[in-house]
Amino acid sequence: QTVVTQEPSLTVSPGGTVTLTCASSTGAVTSDYYPNWFQQKPGQAPRTLIYSTDNKHSWTPARFSGSLLGGKAALTLSGVQPEDEAEYYCLLYYGGARVFGGGTKLTVL
Amino acid sequence: EVQLVESGGGLVQPGGSLKLSCAASGFTFSSYEMNWVRQAPGKGLEWVSCISTGGDTVYYADSVKGRFTISRDNAQNSLGLQMNSLKDEDTAIYYCARGSAWSAWGQGALVTVSS
Numbered sequence: 001q002t003v004v005t006q007e008p009s010l011t012v013s014p015g016g017t018v019t020l021t022c023a024s025s026t027g028a029v030t031s032d033y034y035p036n037w038f039q040q041k042p043g044q045a046p047r048t049l050i051y052s053t054d055n056k057h058s059w060t061p062a063r064f065s066g067s068l069l070g071g072k073a074a075l076t077l078s079g080v081q082p083e084d085e086a087e088y089y090c091l092l093y094y095g096g097a098r099v100f101g102g103g104t105k106l107t108v109l
Numbered sequence: 110e111v112q113l114v115e116s117g118g119g120l121v122q123p124g125g126s127l128k129l130s131c132a133a134s135g136f137t138f139s140s141y142e143m144n145w146v147r148q149a150p151g152k153g154l155e156w157v158s159c160i161s162t163g164g165d166t167v168y169y170a171d172s173v174k175g176r177f178t179i180s181r182d183n184a185q186n187s188l189g190l191q192m193n194s195l196k197d198e199d200t201a202i203y204y205c206a207r208g209s210a211w212s213a214w215g216q217g218a219l220v221t222v223s224s
Contacts, residue, residue, distance in 0.1 A: 034209070036211055045215065045216050046146075046204070047214070048206075048212060048214070051209070051210040051211055052210070055210070057210070057212060089153060089154050091156065091211075096159075096166075096168035097170065098144070098159065099156060100153060100154045100156055103154070
């Protein structure tokens with residue numbers, strides 16, 4: 001059973017920088033896992049921020065960036081805004097299957 | 110405007126069946142692989158299934174393999190999910206999502222499995 005692990009919770013101050021990570025139980029995450037990042041706020045459908053490691057959609061704020069860091073996928077928020085408080089999920093590809101991480105609850109305080 | 114609208118959710122008894130649909134509009138449906146993702150109450154996202162553009166390649170999560178069947182009708186711009194032998198743990202909001210860039214999501218359909 002493949003497990004994708006994220007930090008359960010993180011807290012950041014407004015204007016600060018925070019990095020969320022996404023690890024695979026199978027080993028180092030590479031671009032072959034096509035990491036994706038999603039934001040979800042209570043009562044809303046998820047919204048895709050990053051696809052295939054570091055690609056942004058037109059609606060993705062510039063302060064969000066995706067990368068590979070120390071064998072994990074990473075989502076960095078620079079200049080955090082209060083509206084960034086949300087749950088963040090990563091998704092990795094394992095051939096045909098996809099697996100979500102458990103999510104990181106980001107608190108902006 | 111790109112839109113994905115799920116329908117077909119509802120209350121079903123354990124062991125029962127239900128079919129979800131996802132109506133696509135505002136884009137060339139046949140050009141995108143499609144996914145189903147679910148979210149149990151108060152829990153995280155779980156990938157369920159995906160289907161290739163032509164419908165000839167499908168994948169399932171182990172938790173639904175053998176019970177759920179994904180399908181698509183490119184002429185009708187529609188994605189389907191036939192769910193059989195439903196269990197309590199299948200209770201969730203089911204979302205359809207577009208493509209390998211996950212560039213659009215529906216608002217979800219609630220499926221409740223309960224006696």
